[in-house]
Amino acid sequence: MRNIWKYILILPGLAGLLLFMVIPLTGTIASTFWENGRFTVNGYLEYMQDPYFLNILWVTLRTSLITTLVCSILGFPTAYFISKTQPRVKMLLLLLSIFPLLTSPVVRSFSWMVILGESGLLNNLLTFLGIAGPLDLLYTQSAVTIGLIHLFLPLSIITLVGVMDNISEDVTQAAESLGARRSTIFWQILLPLSIPGLLTGSILVFVGSFTAYTTPALLGGRERVISTFLYQNAMTLNDWQLASIVATIMIVVSFTVIGLMNWAADKIAVKGGKLSG
Amino acid sequence: MAYLSLQQVSVAYQKTNILEQFNLEIQEGELVSLLGPSGCGKTTTLRLIAGFLHAHEGAVTLQDQDYTNVPVNKRNFGFVFQNYALFPHMSVFDNVAFGLRQRKESKSAIKTKVLDMLDLVGLKGFENRFPSELSGGQSQRVAIARALVIEPDLLLFDEPLSNLDANLRVNMRLEIRRIQQELGITAVYVSHDQEECFSISDQVAIMNKGNIEQLSNPADIYHYPKTSFIADFIGFKNFITFDRKEKQTEGTTYYKADTAFVVADHPGSTGREGMMGAIRPEDITFHTRENAAHTNSLSGTIHTVIFLGRSYQYEVRTSLGNFTVNEEMFAPLQPGTEVALTFPPDKWVIVEKTEVTTHAG
Numbered sequence: 001m002r003n004i005w006k007y008i009l010i011l012p013g014l015a016g017l018l019l020f021m022v023i024p025l026t027g028t029i030a031s032t033f034w035e036n037g038r039f040t041v042n043g044y045l046e047y048m049q050d051p052y053f054l055n056i057l058w059v060t061l062r063t064s065l066i067t068t069l070v071c072s073i074l075g076f077p078t079a080y081f082i083s084k085t086q087p088r089v090k091m092l093l094l095l096l097s098i099f100p101l102l103t104s105p106v107v108r109s110f111s112w113m114v115i116l117g118e119s120g121l122l123n124n125l126l127t128f129l130g131i132a133g134p135l136d137l138l139y140t141q142s143a144v145t146i147g148l149i150h151l152f153l154p155l156s157i158i159t160l161v162g163v164m165d166n167i168s169e170d171v172t173q174a175a176e177s178l179g180a181r182r183s184t185i186f187w188q189i190l191l192p193l194s195i196p197g198l199l200t201g202s203i204l205v206f207v208g209s210f211t212a213y214t215t216p217a218l219l220g221g222r223e224r225v226i227s228t229f230l231y232q233n234a235m236t237l238n239d240w241q242l243a244s245i246v247a248t249i250m251i252v253v254s255f256t257v258i259g260l261m262n263w264a265a266d267k268i269a270v271k272g273g274k275l276s277g
Numbered sequence: 278m279a280y281l282s283l284q285q286v287s288v289a290y291q292k293t294n295i296l297e298q299f300n301l302e303i304q305e306g307e308l309v310s311l312l313g314p315s316g317c318g319k320t321t322t323l324r325l326i327a328g329f330l331h332a333h334e335g336a337v338t339l340q341d342q343d344y345t346n347v348p349v350n351k352r353n354f355g356f357v358f359q360n361y362a363l364f365p366h367m368s369v370f371d372n373v374a375f376g377l378r379q380r381k382e383s384k385s386a387i388k389t390k391v392l393d394m395l396d397l398v399g400l401k402g403f404e405n406r407f408p409s410e411l412s413g414g415q416s417q418r419v420a421i422a423r424a425l426v427i428e429p430d431l432l433l434f435d436e437p438l439s440n441l442d443a444n445l446r447v448n449m450r451l452e453i454r455r456i457q458q459e460l461g462i463t464a465v466y467v468s469h470d471q472e473e474c475f476s477i478s479d480q481v482a483i484m485n486k487g488n489i490e491q492l493s494n495p496a497d498i499y500h501y502p503k504t505s506f507i508a509d510f511i512g513f514k515n516f517i518t519f520d521r522k523e524k525q526t527e528g529t530t531y532y533k534a535d536t537a538f539v540v541a542d543h544p545g546s547t548g549r550e551g552m553m554g555a556i557r558p559e560d561i562t563f564h565t566r567e568n569a570a571h572t573n574s575l576s577g578t579i580h581t582v583i584f585l586g587r588s589y590q591y592e593v594r595t596s597l598g599n600f601t602v603n604e605e606m607f608a609p610l611q612p613g614t615e616v617a618l619t620f621p622p623d624k625w626v627i628v629e630k631t632e633v634t635t636h637a638g
Contacts, residue, residue, distance in 0.1 A: 170362035173329060174420075176349045177356040178376035178427060188375075192366045
């Protein structure tokens with residue numbers, strides 16, 4: 001009897017997911033294979049041969065992968081530092097690092113516009129110091145990447161701190177007492193033991209930047225990414241069929257990349273790379 | 278010259294001195310335990326020797342070489358951690374091989390050494406397991422093998438058995454002693470368990486508040502504790518501060534109020550000047566008949582009785598204060614019973630007065 005109650009507890013969540021995710025998603029995906037009452041894959045074939053769309057897909061993928069990589073590289077040492085501090089300082093630093101998450105993406109993007117614009121803070125500084133003339137920073141993929149890194153770095157840091165907190169200092173000291181240099185400790189102990197956090201963080205950052213709308217829309221100018229392209233199809237061109245196809249492609253690409261990340265993480269962290277035990 | 282020596286070492290943690298002008302000498306091939314309550318500085322001493330902590334004063338030498346500022350990874354000391362500290366993502370083989378790989382040994386040499394070492398610690402056939410698949414005892418064997426395989430100049434143990442259950446602890450300490458003697462390795466062992474320290478050590482250093490109060494072989498410490506702190510720590514529950522003493526031809530008579538106690542001369546405690554006597558609860562004998570007029574005897578009333586399993590523990594109120602007495606009896610005496618306590622002369626130990634937590638007399 002008690003077991004039944006346990007399952008009843010998950011019913012509300014399950015119902016919500018079914019109603020608001022599984023059904024509409026299945027509908028959306030199904031609709032892409034249906035045209036004038038007949039099954040078809042023409043929509044996909046057209047997209048796959050359209051250089052304009054392929055370019056958008058490639059640019060989005062590249063931007064999100066660069067964002068993911070940079071967030072991991074910047075997040076790793078930061079998280080390591082935070083995990084080594086005293087509990088009180090740690091709370092403060094964690095709070096500071098998630099602070100960007102507490103402001104709206106719109107506000108943040110506008111701030112970057114102020115900094116990166118043609119007569120913005122950065123360009124003024126560069127011109128003043130005579131390093132370079134006004135650069136075209138705003139409305140490029142670089143601006144989008146910077147905005148996304150700013151947006152998602154906290155996710156990287158939080159997930160990594162969570163994992164690094166579980167790496168006992170004794171383990172690194174054991175390696176040290178056995179003669180390992182700092183670099184060896186990093187590559188052979190810290191990094192492999194941080195893979196689970198690195199993976200979770202990377203998935204969050206990648207999915208977030210791959211599907212981000214506000215930041216690319218505000219900082220990317222006329223350059224399209226896949227989510228702004230989807231919006232354009234649905235809202236401006238009112239072509240829901242095409243928008244659904246784009247959405248489906250986004251889902252497939254996301255899952256493929258997540259799968260690849262999982263596979264790579266498995267390769268790097270050899271068997272038994274669990275943190276407990 | 279000592280093999281390992283700490284000379285006038287001071288270590289501070291967050292501006293508080295944990296060790297001050299600390300000295301320790303260890304001979305080659307010895308297993309020396311640092312024993313004491315938590316906070317006595319034993320772990321600090323061990324981590325200082327290992328190089329995880331640094332002295333802001335004094336010197337650490339090994340075989341006459343200055344080790345004070347040698348980094349941990351250049352010391353060639355094996356360290357066995359309380360929580361094993363195995364690398365969770367590496368197999369048993371890779372864990373043990375880790376130190377050898379840092380030393381750039383050949384693949385075949387590594388393989389032979391690792392397998393030999395696993396054999397020595399009784400883990401033959403476990404090389405492909407992962408730490409998460411091992412029991413506590415097996416994990417600690419791997420940790421010991423990992424520390425031993427690098428042929429360390431010194432082997433350091435930080436409470437290695439405290440996470441294991443009681444039976445396993447007894448087996449493992451025999452194993453540790455066997456391996457240490459078989460390899461003739463010099464070792465420093467930290468524990469708060471006195472039985473563990475006494476059973477495996479050549480020398481035991483009892484530490485209190487950052488000082489070594491006594492460094493001797495286990496039997497000497499057990500029978501002739503030098504200070505009241507040590508006596509209290511190893512189970513002397515009864516202390517009396519005497520008023521005066523008279524040297525006799527055999528032994529010394531100490532007086533407290535009108536009661537005289539003869540204390541025999543011990544080879545292990547000759548020349549001790551103090552006026553404090555200590556005696557264990559199980560060394561005081563017990564008579565229900567009233568005959569307290571004699572020397573070394575005191576009458577009193579039983580106040581409380583506690584069942585300890587093998588014996589009963591009585592709290593006896595006397596004119597000189599409360600005494601704790603353990604007696605093996607089938608049925609306990611009731612509180613309120615009048616008894617006479619006898620203190621055998623050869624069971625008294627004269628100790629130097631230091632900080633003691635329990636106090637009678």
